[in-house]
Amino acid sequence: MIRVQQQDFDPAEEYRALRDSGSGTGAIATFTGLVRDSGDLKGVTGLFLEHYPGMTEQVIEGLIREASERWDVREARVIHRVGYLALGEQIVFVGVCSAHRGDAFAACEFIMDALKTSAPFWKKEITGDSEHWVEQKTADLDRTQSWE
Amino acid sequence: MTADNTITVKFFARLREELETASLSVEAESGLTAGRLLHSLAARGGNWTQLDGAQPVMIAVNQVMTKPDKVLQPGDEVAFFPPVTGG
Numbered sequence: 625m626i627r628v629q630q631q632d633f634d635p636a637e638e639y640r641a642l643r644d645s646g647s648g649t650g651a652i653a654t655f656t657g658l659v660r661d662s663g664d665l666k667g668v669t670g671l672f673l674e675h676y677p678g679m680t681e682q683v684i685e686g687l688i689r690e691a692s693e694r695w696d697v698r699e700a701r702v703i704h705r706v707g708y709l710a711l712g713e714q715i716v717f718v719g720v721c722s723a724h725r726g727d728a729f730a731a732c733e734f735i736m737d738a739l740k741t742s743a744p745f746w747k748k749e750i751t752g753d754s755e756h757w758v759e760q761k762t763a764d765l766d767r768t769q770s771w772e
Numbered sequence: 773m774t775a776d777n778t779i780t781v782k783f784f785a786r787l788r789e790e791l792e793t794a795s796l797s798v799e800a801e802s803g804l805t806a807g808r809l810l811h812s813l814a815a816r817g818g819n820w821t822q823l824d825g826a827q828p829v830m831i832a833v834n835q836v837m838t839k840p841d842k843v844l845q846p847g848d849e850v851a852f853f854p855p856v857t858g859g
Contacts, residue, residue, distance in 0.1 A: 682836075704858060740856075742856065
């Protein structure tokens, strides 16, 4: 299940959906990313998130498929918000249920890491008096490559 | 020029803002690659020159990431954008 949307989401509801969906599920791992006050800039008050409609969903579907080939994944949910998000707001949710915790942790982390470097989303940091498109980080690329 | 022999070009994020263009159409020439299209757009001058290697530009054709040597066909959708930074 993949959703790209402006509106907020409820991680508890997403957890319940994961728990109710998978037969044989023994473990659920979830990750939620939030807007923080510093990135490339200090004093960030919000983010603007842009995406490439259609391609974004296809890329994330591919990541979930790849995760399912590498680990036991019974169900996965990815939600990514777009538009303006204020400090502290939720940006992204990744949840995976599996028979075992190791697979749930690994698949969840893999999907999140790969999403950051291959799904067409772009973040613009906004402070009181400036805006700045976030540049891709070598550390993010290294994390994604570490799964290869 | 008809819709049948055109290629749609899309720009996203920083490129969309700096080029002040979200989408345009170009004529599909035989053997045109994504890289040559990028080069020809850079030749427009001004802010367009940044497409010629000053900053990394990612390429997707029909919503699949690809390399500059990808040959384009009439009806293709080509997107140029900066490296992604979601999540």
